[in-house]
Each structure stands twice: as C-alpha cells, then as structure tokens.
Amino acid sequence: MPTIVIPTSPFDGQRPGTSGLRKKVTVFQQTHYLENFVQALFDVLPDARGKTLVLGGDGRYYNRVAIQTILRMAAAKGYAQVLVGQSGILSTPAVSAVIRRHGASGGIVLSASHNPGGPDGDFGIKYNVANGGPAPEKVTEAVYARTQQIREIHICDSADLPLDTLGNYRIEGMQVSVIDSVADYAAVMRDLFDFDAIRKLLASSFRLRFDAMNAVGGPYAKALIEGELGAPVGTVVNAVPLEDFGGLHPDPNPVNAEDLIAHLFADDAPDMGAASDGDADRNMVVGRKFVVSPSDSLAVLAAHATLVPGYKSGLAGVARSMPTSTAVDRVAKSLGIACFETPTGWKFFGNLLDAGKATLCGEESYGTGSSHVREKDGLWAVLFWLNLIAVTGRSVESLVRGLWATHGRCVYSRHDYEAIPSERADALMRDLRAKLPTLAGTTVAGQSIAMADDFAYTDPVDGSVSRKQGIRIILVDGSRVVFRLSGTGTEGATLRIYLERHEPEPSRQDLPAQEALRPLIFLAETVAQVRAHTGMDQPSVMT
Numbered sequence: 001m002p003t004i005v006i007p008t009s010p011f012d013g014q015r016p017g018t019s020g021l022r023k024k025v026t027v028f029q030q031t032h033y034l035e036n037f038v039q040a041l042f043d044v045l046p047d048a049r050g051k052t053l054v055l056g057g058d059g060r061y062y063n064r065v066a067i068q069t070i071l072r073m074a075a076a077k078g079y080a081q082v083l084v085g086q087s088g089i090l091s092t093p094a095v096s097a098v099i100r101r102h103g104a105s106g107g108i109v110l111s112a113s114h115n116p117g118g119p120d121g122d123f124g125i126k127y128n129v130a131n132g133g134p135a136p137e138k139v140t141e142a143v144y145a146r147t148q149q150i151r152e153i154h155i156c157d158s159a160d161l162p163l164d165t166l167g168n169y170r171i172e173g174m175q176v177s178v179i180d181s182v183a184d185y186a187a188v189m190r191d192l193f194d195f196d197a198i199r200k201l202l203a204s205s206f207r208l209r210f211d212a213m214n215a216v217g218g219p220y221a222k223a224l225i226e227g228e229l230g231a232p233v234g235t236v237v238n239a240v241p242l243e244d245f246g247g248l249h250p251d252p253n254p255v256n257a258e259d260l261i262a263h264l265f266a267d268d269a270p271d272m273g274a275a276s277d278g279d280a281d282r283n284m285v286v287g288r289k290f291v292v293s294p295s296d297s298l299a300v301l302a303a304h305a306t307l308v309p310g311y312k313s314g315l316a317g318v319a320r321s322m323p324t325s326t327a328v329d330r331v332a333k334s335l336g337i338a339c340f341e342t343p344t345g346w347k348f349f350g351n352l353l354d355a356g357k358a359t360l361c362g363e364e365s366y367g368t369g370s371s372h373v374r375e376k377d378g379l380w381a382v383l384f385w386l387n388l389i390a391v392t393g394r395s396v397e398s399l400v401r402g403l404w405a406t407h408g409r410c411v412y413s414r415h416d417y418e419a420i421p422s423e424r425a426d427a428l429m430r431d432l433r434a435k436l437p438t439l440a441g442t443t444v445a446g447q448s449i450a451m452a453d454d455f456a457y458t459d460p461v462d463g464s465v466s467r468k469q470g471i472r473i474i475l476v477d478g479s480r481v482v483f484r485l486s487g488t489g490t491e492g493a494t495l496r497i498y499l500e501r502h503e504p505e506p507s508r509q510d511l512p513a514q515e516a517l518r519p520l521i522f523l524a525e526t527v528a529q530v531r532a533h534t535g536m537d538q539p540s541v542m543t
C-alpha cells in the first residue's frame with residue numbers, strides 16, 4: 001500500500017467561509033475536488049509525524065466516501081494516529097471534545113451544518129486546531145492560497161476500512177482507531193452539570209421534547225437525555241442521523257422546526273422543547289407556548305450560570321457576535337464582568353476562551369457555548385437549561401421573563417433574503433457602504449442615527465484585525481440595524497438584516513417582534529433599498 005502521487009490542477013472558489021468550505025454535494029463529487037482541498041490543508045500544516053488527527057462528520061450524504069479518502073491521505077501525510085467516530089459520526093462539539101481530551105493536533109469535521117443534505121444538498125469540510133476550535137483566518141487563508149497552486153495529491157493506495165465497529169486498524173504506519181462517537185463528549189457533560197438534579201426533574205411530571213431533526217444530535221441526546229438522565233423513551237424524536245436528514249432542513253429555528261413549535265403550542269404541550277442542527281452545534285430552546293430568542297437564551301444562561309456546577313465560581317467574561325442582541329451585555333454589566341463583541345463565526349471566540357477572558361459565548365443564529373470546548377454546543381445548551389430549571393423550579397418562560405423584568409427586553413429579529421444573484425447583493429452592500437460616512441447625525445425614516453460603520457474587529461489577544469464584518473446603523477436610542485452577507489450559503493448570496501430594539505416598558509414587551517420592530521424594518525428598506533436591489537418583496541425567512 002505505498003503512497004502514490006496523483007497529478008491535479010486547482011479548482012476555483014475553494015475559500016472557506018464563515019465555517020469551512022461548503023458546496024453542493026455535486027461540486028464535491030468532482031474528481032479530486034475533496035482531495036485538492038485536503039491536500040492544500042495538509043500542505044500548510046506542519047509535519048504530522050507522531051501526531052493525532054480527529055475525523056468525523058454529521059453523517060450526511062458523502063460523509064462515508066469522504067472519510068475513507070481522508071484516512072488514506074492522512075496516512076500519506078504521515079500522521080501517527082487518526083481517531084475516527086464510529087460509522088464516521090462525530091458532532092461538531094464532539095470533535096472539539098475529542099481533540100482536547102486526546103491531545104490531538106487537530107481535527108477535520110465533515111459537515112455543512114444547518115444546510116440541507118442528500119445527493120442534491122450540501123456538503124462541507126472544516127479544520128479545527130489543537131485547542132479544539134475552528135482554524136483562525138490566517139490558517140484558512142493559507143489553505144485557500146494553497147488550493148490555487150495545488151499540483152499533486154498524496155494518497156495511500158489502500159482499501160476502505162470497516163468503520164461501523166469499534167477497533168484499531170492500520171494504513172501503512174498510521175493507526176486508525178474507531179472510537180465511540182459519544183463517550184468523550186458525555187464525559188465532558190458529566191463534569192459540568194448536576195446530573196442528579198436533572199434526573200430528578202426528568203423523573204417528575206416535567207416533560208421535554210428534543211427534536212434532533214434526523215441529524216447527528218440524535219445519538220448524543222439519546223445517550224444522555226434518555227440513557228443517562230432517564231427521560232422516557234420517545235423524549236428524543238427524529239433521533240437517527242439520516243444521509244438526507246429525512247428531507248428536513250436541520251436548522252433549528254421556529255420556521256424549519258415547525259413540528260416542534262406545533263407540539264409546544266398544543267394544549268397538551270410539554271414543558272420544554274429543544275432542537276439541534278445538522279452537526280449539533282446549534283440549539284433552539286422553546287418553552288410551553290413560548291419561543292426563546294437565542295440572544296435571550298445566552299443572557300439567561302449568563303445570568304444564572306453560578307447555579308450550574310461547572311460555572312459555580314462565576315464567569316470570567318462573556319462574548320457575543322456583533323449582530324447578536326445586547327441582552328447579554330446588560331447581564332454582564334450587572335455581574336461586573338467583561339463582554340466582548342466579535343465578528344460572526346465561532347472562530348473569533350477561540351482566543352478569548354483560550355486566554356480565559358470569556359467563559360460563555362453566543363450568536364443570534366441559535367449558537368451558544370462555553371470554555372468546555374471550542375465550538376458552540378447544542379446539547380450542552382439544552383442541559384444547561386435543564387439544570388437551571390431543575391435547581392430553580394422555574395419554567396422556561398419564567399426565566400426569560402425574569403431577564404426582561406430586570407434588564408428590559410431586547411426585541412430582536414433576523415430577516416434573510418436568500419439566493420439573491422451575487423452581483424445584486426454586492427451592489428446593495430456597495431451602495432450602503434458608500435452612504436455610511438454621511439449617515440451619522442441625520443434622521444432617516446424618522447429615526448435619528450447616532451453612528452454608522454462597517455464593523456472591524458481587533459482581536460484583543462493576538463491583535464489580528466478583521467474588517468468588513470457587517471454594516472451597522474445604530475440609533476440614538478441604541479436600536480440597531482445590521483446588514484451582512486452570509487458566508488455559509490451555496491446558492492447565490494444571502495443577505496441578512498438583523499434588527500434590535502430595547503424595550504424597558506413591561507406593558508409593551510409582549511408586542512409581536514415584527515410589529516415592535518416596524519420602524520427599524522422601514523429604516524432598513526429606506527437606507528438600503530432592499531426591494532429594488534433584491535427584487536424581493538419580503539424576506540425568505542424571518543426568525
């Protein structure tokens with residue numbers, strides 16, 4: 001089984017986005033497309049001798065094929081060992097946990113996360129570094145540069161390995177260990193949460209419904225929630241990862257997880273609903289007849305963190321992506337801890353977590369996590385909520401209303417305009433950028449603008465600067481409208497408009513968000529001419 005060298009030539013467009021390289025499955029199926037990207041990655045990584053790589057994915061279509069190919073290339077690169085999840089399955093937070101617990105030099109995650117799967121769906125690949133987190137921009141940019149020069153693929157000419165049973169195999173000098181997909185992750189959870197308290201809660205009349213959306217969260221939620229924590233069988237639904245997610249769009253928001261929402265709004269609704277996405281790093285938490293916004297969820301967890309064993313000594317600080325609402329800022333202020341504002345994408349939290357500057361992090365896109373790993377973590381967030389409910393005896397709704405009573409409500413919504421021709425989306429952003437210098441101090445659509453800029457971030461740990469991370473218009477009263485283009489889509493461009501308004505007055509906190517945000521929606525349209533640019537009358541998705 002010697003290493004062979006296969007000549008190749010570069011593909012355009014292999015630049016990783018917000019979270020890895022995501023393309024249609026049919027793009028990845030082109031001869032050498034996957035191999036080129038993996039080779040470019042291996043070319044920029046240092047020598048692999050003596051090192052361990054972690055490998056796994058969310059089980060979507062093409063996962064198994066890609067894993068066999070990457071194993072053969074990892075052997076050619078000279079890794080001492082690869083830890084691969086059984087059947088090729090590892091959730092994104094599990095990869096992070098395995099890297100950290102086994103001292104691996106990095107890991108490859110095969111996932112397009114919340115994007116649909118199947119032969120006509122999306123596939124993706126992402127590299128995580130030794131801290132367990134997504135590779136920083138300097139690494140992903142180096143990989144991209146290398147993809148444009150790639151000429152050779154180095155691969156072992158070996159047979160496929162049986163990955164469905166635990167055990168050790170060899171490819172040349174490299175050991176392949178097929179590991180339990182859940183064990184390391186479960187150990188991390190056991191260390192953080194009061195499992196006895198959660199067990200008691202789940203043995204009481206409290207009812208939970210966890211929708212794994214036929215994606216990779218299923219085995220983890222089954223093992224922990226139904227297995228170790230004793231929830232009745234059937235608590236976790238859609239629990240078997242399917243290659244096409246059974247046709248579901250595994251993006252846990254009220255639009256895509258409509259079945260869960262229907263259950264939580266029924267007369268016999270459970271006490272709490274939860275869902276996770278394709279690779280189980282996102283979470284949605286729903287109360288009985290009560291939807292929780294992800295930004296509020298982060299703020300609630302931060303406010304009560306000391307009730308959870310893993311955080312009982314307090315939080316070093318918190319961090320949120322720029323478009324995420326300022327609810328957690330208000331909590332941080334009252335706790336007297338720092339709050340960092342980073343660009344969108346989990347990779348920007350890594351340095352803050354490593355440096356001990358932040359303990360909890362979150363994004364408006366249903367992502368929450370902490371220093372326990374270096375990825376956002378869907379099931380972790382659900383266990384955190386269960387732990388809080390168990391020790392406070394309060395409902396989901398009561399915990400969120402408590403936040404609003406203390407800090408006011410950050411009314412929030414995101415409007416997505418999907419599959420816009422790229423040139424149109426670029427033109428909208430260009431026109432908007434051109435207006436920025438003249439907006440501050442003016443009144444547009446009846447709203448007084450305090451500042452308008454293109455968000456730039458200087459990492460407080462390594463000083464690296466990331467520019468053009470979203471256009472923000474901030475009003476005199478602190479309300480905000482943010483515009484940015486998605487970096488995870490695979491069809492044209494997706495424009496995201498994020499809207500936030502603070503409502504201190506309790507009697508107005510129950511207004512539907514779209515109504516409360518109407519003046520801001522009008523401002524966004526007036527400033528950015530969204531309809532004219534996109535040719536769309538309304539967003540494709542509002543969450």
Ligand code: VG1
Pocket residue numbers: 018019112113114115277281282321344345346363364365367485486487488489496
């Ligand atoms: C989206 C979200 C972002 C998240 C990213 C990856 O990125 O907005 O908050 O970090 O997805 O999440 P974008 O560039 O499309 O807005 V996942 O669960 O898809 O890895």
Ligand code: CO
Pocket residue numbers: 092113114277278279280281282
């Ligand atoms: Co995800």
